[in-house]
Amino acid sequence: MTQPAITAYRAAILDSLGDPTDLGIDNSYRYFEDGLMVVENGQITALGEATDLLTTLPADITIQQYSDALIIPGFIDTHIHYPQTGMIASYGEQLLDWLENYTFPAEQKFADPQHAADVSEIFVNELLRNGTTTALVFGTVHPASVDAFFHCAEQHNLRMIAGKVMMDRNAPAALTDTPDSSYQDSKALIERWHGKGRLHYAVTPRFAPTSSPEQLSLAGKLLQEYEGLYMHTHLSENKNEIEWVKNLFPDQNGYLDVYDHHHLLGERSVFAHGVHLCDEECQRLADTDSAIAFCPTSNLFLGSGLFNLPQAEKFKINVGMGTDVGAGTSFSMLQTINEAYKVMQLQGKKLHPFKSFYLATLGGAKALKLDDKIGNLEPGSEADFVVLDYNATPLMKYRMAQTQSLEERLFVMMTLGDDRAVKETYAMGKPVYSRD
Structure with missing residues (x-):
């Protein structure tokens, strides 16, 4: 009609x-x-x-x-993985083992463009069924995964942000690219989709352990070459992950500094999780106007820890809510802020209902620098x-x-x-x- x-x-x-x-x-x-x-x-x-x-x-x-x-x-989801739709509710692991045992096998299927198209449709329908109208979305290492998602989002005239995963080490061979191929593939996707209708592109290194310094440098180069790009990655989700980053990047002063050294912080940079941040890192996030995606259901599901929202508030960091499907256990932003309330309770703090709805709407829009349009x-x-x-x-x-x-x-x-x-x-x- x-x-x-x-x-x-x-x-x-x-x-x-x-x-x-x-x-x-x-x-x-x-x-x-x-x-x-x-x-x-x-x-x-x-x-x-x-x-x-x-x-x-x-x-x-x-x-x-x-x-x-x-x-x-409409609800705004500031961190979610569309290729993990089919592996939501996978039992019994913490972050690094979960990636090896569940995530990487699921993502290898996205070499098939038809599979990517089928999952994109399921994923977008699930977002809309849960009232989410904008999301910041991980694809896979395959450019076709991003093409499929953007095509589906465009059909519904949705304001969506997504990017191809950049990952050139510490992952299965079928899921790795190279610094140059990730740069060239991302460039082609940016020129095809960024700013088309209501769509935006996010430069998307998976996380520091799966990108070489050379690849992270080229991610930073992309951000300099195109106006209005986003940067989307993970930060300080799991303590073993943090130790791994220290071993891989001994010359940098902590996890956030790895990204900072490669010029990946900025007003459209969104870091998922940030569960284990020190005050100095929070100050740096605030100084660069970078944002954090608070992902309570996945932090609880993977046993990663409790996000310190009052710490982020103290430093006036923009925070949005993220479902982080598939480690997150629901597409529902209502269920996500339900779990956020419990995360705060476990720290002896309260999360007011008006704050919860702010984080799920206008807070997410501010984190994405879209509050002049949505939220x-x-x-x-x-x-x-x-x-x-x-x-x-x-x-x-x-x-x-x-x-x-x-x-x-x-x-x-x-x-x-x-x-x-x-x-x-x-x-x-x-x-x-x-x-x-």
């Missing part, structure tokens, strides 16, 4: 205005109990109380109304949004009936919610998923 050029959506509406840690809870969000959002040609043109806006609309405008529901910006519902923003169902399950419906405040409803949503709570997902004002 063709979507009308102008459509209005009436429901409870919520978005973040900024980080609650900086602004205070009460100043960090915007909420309309009976709200109206007007979308025209893929962009939000008006947002406010329904009673104020209804009289300003054309008489023949289509109004989509939702009861017992909440409209929020909020400000007029002028792209109309990527999600309709959440307060009554998605019998238990949720019963529990919601007991709530006394928006804060409590949000906490119930993030604790009991999952893909079933996502009623509809929209990208650029067009429906890309409907539960019903």
Whole structure:
């Protein structure tokens, strides 16, 4: 069915205005109990109380109304591996063994372009079913894996970021490239996809142990050669990994310094995990405006450790949420912030519901330097949004009936919610998923 050029959506509406840690809870969000959002040609043109806006609309405008529901910006996943979709929930290993026993065998299948295309479709559908409209995505070492993903994302007109893995050592021969081939393949992909529609390219060395200094230098060269590229890799996830990096790069002053030495830090550099960072590393991340992807479900699943969010906040590092599928155990950002709450509890800290939803939306957009386009519902923003169902399950419906405040409803949503709570997902004002 063709979507009308102008459509209005009436429901409870919520978005973040900024980080609650900086602004205070009460100043960090915007909420309309009976709200109206007007979308025209893929962009939000008006947002406010329904009673104020209804009289300003054309008489023949289509109004989509939702009861017992909440409209929020689309979720933003700042770290995920699409080739690992088929190996999610793989038993019993920590990071380095998990890579050898599960990840590398799964990724070798992406030499087949048809396999890559099939998994891309499953992966994108799973994101949309869970209300995620933007993600920063790992491919494999195969250029065809990135072509397949971008082609699928383009078909849905999604704002997505992805890149080819650069990996020239300490991996199976079938998954290694060379410094030059990774540079040339990445260059070709950048010129084919970066800035096409809503797509962006990320230079993607897997992590320091699988890239030689020569390859990391060429990754840094790519970032200098093209405007607006992202850099996406892993950092300080696992203690054995950190020791391995020290042995491989004895001349550098720690894990982060390996990347810094090769000019990989910057305003569009996103480092997944950062579980074991010292204050000096946090200061350097802040100074370079680099970001961290907080990946609670995978950190717990692989036994990697507990991310120190207050430390990142102290240094004012931009932090987004990452599901890190397939070490992460759910595509659902609701389940991811549920686990983030528990990670904080284990450190004797609290994670407020408004902070959780900030991290999953506007916080992710800020980490990706896309908050002028997505992550909020400000007029002028792209109309990527999600309709959440307060009554998605019998238990949720019963529990919601007991709530006394928006804060409590949000906490119930993030604790009991999952893909079933996502009623509809929209990208650029067009429906890309409907539960019903």
